[in-house]
Amino acid sequence: MDAENAGRADQVETNSGTAIDTIYRELRRRIIDGIYLPEQKLKIEHLRAGFQVSSSTVREALTRLTSDHLVTAEEHRGFRVTPMSMADLEDLTQARIVLECAVLRDSINNATEDWELRLVGAYQRLTRAETKLLHDGASFDTWEECNRVFHDALAANAHSVWLKRLRQLLFQQSERYRRLSSTVATSRAEVHAEHMAIFEAAIAHDAERATALLHDHVWRAANVIRDNTALRKALDKGPERRGSSK
Amino acid sequence: MDAENAGRADQVETNSGTAIDTIYRELRRRIIDGIYLPEQKLKIEHLRAGFQVSSSTVREALTRLTSDHLVTAEEHRGFRVTPMSMADLEDLTQARIVLECAVLRDSINNATEDWELRLVGAYQRLTRAETKLLHDGASFDTWEECNRVFHDALAANAHSVWLKRLRQLLFQQSERYRRLSSTVATSRAEVHAEHMAIFEAAIAHDAERATALLHDHVWRAANVIRDNTALRKALDKGPERRGSSK
DNA sequence: ATATAAAAAATTATCGACAAAAATCGCACC
DNA sequence: GGTGCGATTTTTGTCGATAATTTTTTATAT
The missing domain is CATH 1.10.10.10 (Winged helix-like DNA-binding domain superfamily/Winged helix DNA-binding domain)
Structure with a gap:
């Protein structure tokens, strides 16, 4: 039932x-x-x-x-x-890396005052949410929202509307998997350190370093699922074979 | 009226x-x-x-x-x-370069017998269509079809379904602009030379060269419109302000 | 003439019914 | 016990009508 x-x-x-x-x-x-x-x-x-x-x-x-x-x-x-499947997650991750990095590089190369201000704001809010999450004071939903806003801010300054649009599509897609990995105890502190490093490289206009860091960040997010036997099996074996929605 | x-x-x-x-x-x-x-x-x-x-x-x-x-x-x-607009074309071109190159690189790095066979076939058909087009013997529609099949073949061997899907979307989008540029006398011979060079680099498994060539190929396609005053104006000034479809 | 407001026309969004197709069930048959 | 086949039920695809909203026209005052 x-x-x-x-x-x-x-x-x-x-x-x-x-x-x-x-x-x-x-x-x-x-x-x-x-x-x-x-x-x-x-x-x-x-x-x-x-x-x-x-x-x-x-x-x-x-x-x-x-x-x-x-x-x-x-x-x-x-x-x-x-x-959803492990194969799709690998695929999605690869595609996300290509787009997230292309967009971030462009954002940094066209850096403006306004953009940096927005980025700082998003980063600060994310930091607060991640600190609270460590001390068990905030909901996952709040963090997810802040995470999304931060990554949107990184991308926001890119010229190409098309690249931003496609990035958004893939990011939304990845939210389903992120939701999944939230069920296992993942190292919050590490994730925050990654965000900080990316933020600092972006503000320093170091496009090479920032994209390299973002690359790893996206890759590691997939690792959380890849390295967890239970999740991996849940994805591929039994995606809850309940056909009807009744 | x-x-x-x-x-x-x-x-x-x-x-x-x-x-x-x-x-x-x-x-x-x-x-x-x-x-x-x-x-x-x-x-x-x-x-x-x-x-x-x-x-x-x-x-x-x-x-x-x-x-x-x-x-x-x-x-x-x-x-x-x-x-449609000149700005959109620039944007689209930038996005296409990112995706087309990412996908081609992946295709080459995973090269298989089957893929190369398919690519050879697509290239030969395209060559025939382009030769005919030079001598005014084939329709633009036929060429467009062969061009699409050739570029699809280049992309076909990439792992990421997502990257291929997004590439396809952008390619279709670019067809509208290609249609536009077909109205002016463009140098068919050069386009064919580009196709040949890309094909040869791909078959030689030279990913670096192939992507560099493809990058230029996509860029030059946009140039045809960029360099033509009439087309550029037609795009931005008067997109035929006919509101009703009556 | 020009602007403004009410009325009319045109257009989109939503509804519920019906036709067409697929999934399920029941029964004869091996 | 399983397997094929036809009838029944469920679900999807299509239709045409109506309600809600926007656009155009007309009427009126400045």
Whole structure:
């Protein structure tokens, strides 16, 4: 029996704009947060009933999620949460390294006053969140938010809108895996040291050093999962073979 | 008065799969081929009537096109063809260089017998198309197809599915601009020489040389537009300010 | 003439119903 | 016990209508 995730009267308010957009965001959140599991079927009728909207609305929200590659559609057999796997994580990591580094290098080479100010702010907030997390005073959600803002700030100054857009896509994708690795005791202090080093190199306009550090940072994040037998198996063996979302 | 593009009973057959998919593909073709111009409004009702399908079908096809970034949606004011500009071309070119080179390097480093065979085939077909094009014997469409297949073949052997996926996205995006530059007399012979050089470096497993050549190849393709005053102006000044698709 | 506001028209977003296809079940048969 | 086949149920894809919103037009005052 598999209930507890999704289903009964989960009324989403957020009256921001169209219904489609509201549903889209809520579904995205649930997928990234792992409320809907990889490969889980996302049935129109079920979601429609839960959100109290029309089938078309759900359908369009799901179609939008396929852009983010969080949902996969197959003709005549509906939508499901995009699978996760060790292979995908390796692949994603490689792609992220290419994009994150390209974007950071560009950011540094075009460094401006405004950018550095923004970066300092993001770094300070991240530092606070990471210090609190060490002393068990803050939630993982808060840290994740600060982490995202910090990495966005690193990228923000790059010229190419396209590179930034693609980087964002991959970063979002990696959030699902980060969520996974948060379940094991990972060395917070090391992660913070990495962030500090990257920050300092960026502020010093040392593009070579900064990208090298970022490269390792992204790589090590994947290592947390790679080195943990339980997680590795959870990813490849049993991605909770629950087909229905009922 | 602006007719001649889109409108009267354009019945699309292609009975492959769902109606949404058929419409999606046809719209994509028309946007890339420039039948629908940048910034042109894509009205649901108009398209619905033209294709003889329901509004929902058109709507979903348009939503899918936003994944490809060929169509841009704005809340409560519908869909329009994504704009083109000189700035976007510069940006896109920079991003393409990063991805095309990363992918080619990976392809070469993992070189296999099968891949080389495929590459040779693609190169030979491209050579034939380019030779014919020089003597005015083949259509631009045929060349474009061969060019795409050749560049796909270069990328095909890379490990990272993500990098390949993103490369594909950008390549498709660049097709719109390539279409534009086909209107001016560009030096076909030079382009062919570039293709040959890249091909030879790839077959020789010289990743450094191959990526350097590919870098220049992508850059020069942008130059064709950059160096042509008429095209440059057409892009930024008057993207044919025809709002309605009526 | 020009600006402003109300009314009309056009367009998009949402709905619920129905048709088409896939998955599931029940039963004969090996 | 398993295996193929047809009927039933579930789920997806498509439709056309209506509500909500934006754009255009018309009317009115400055």
